[in-house]
């Protein structure tokens with residue numbers, strides 16, 4: 001049965017804690033034979049990646065499914081593929097991802113799964129590795145040529161740069177900033193919206209991309225006004241979440257409405273409403289509200305406003321807003 005774990009004042013979940021144990025290691029990338037050296041390290045461990053999926057082992061767990069990346073030691077043929085140095089683990093062992101095609105047979109007991117499917121069931125370390133590997137691999141795949149001269153570029157610096165052999169230019173993985181915001185009115189009700197592409201009952205806080213030359217705070221004000229016609233002020237930073245679908249970084253904010261009249265942009269927002277905590281509690285208890293996935297920053301913003309964890313019967317797949 002969907003329920004709510006009560007929490008006292010000041011116990012709201014808040015932003016995610018810092019760090020997952022993955023140590024991003026710039027020094028590893030600068031060595032001219034970085035990949036060969038890292039693959040030769042006896043502590044090295046590898047995940048395979050194809051089309052945004054990786055072999056995963058799952059078990060049902062006590063209260064919810066648990067998933068693990070299917071780690072393996074390096075293989076002699078790894079160096080024939082695109083290899084990405086993701087970082088080092090707590091014991092300083094190299095953590096690598098090898099980009100293959102789906103023909104590669106997943107190790108016994110594991111199956112190919114996408115980040116959206118299993119992201120929420122992975123521990124934070126595995127989730128960060130998977131997210132980083134997917135984001136980097138997609139960038140390599142979609143940037144095969146030099147934007148200056150059109151020549152084919154090559155992966156360098158252990159997968160963190162592509163270089164053009166014709167003009168020597170270097171190209172770096174992109175991260176596109178997007179803002180996501182919990183807006184409250186004078187009664188401390190939360191603004192929720194339903195995207196035109198979402199089924200009935202599915203709601204989240206509003207979000208949108210930052211434009212070139214725009215401050216984050218201004219993007220929050222602009223997006224809320226564009227999507228629902230509400231003017232906001234008191235924009236405060238909350239926390240962030242990588243969003244590799246394909247290359248975003250979600251920057252979470254809170255804001256206060258100056259006037260609460262809702263005029264949703266019909267092209268984007270099917271429905272927008274102000275909800276009180278009591279309404280959210282009842283909607284969740286009656287299974288009438290589908291919330292964003294439990295590890296999404298959207299969910300953290302909603303639960304932070306609510307003041308406790310929500311356990312809806314229905315929640316969106318992790319990674320979708």
Ligand SMILES: [Zn+2]
Nearest residue numbers: 146149164167
């Ligand atoms: Zn070039």
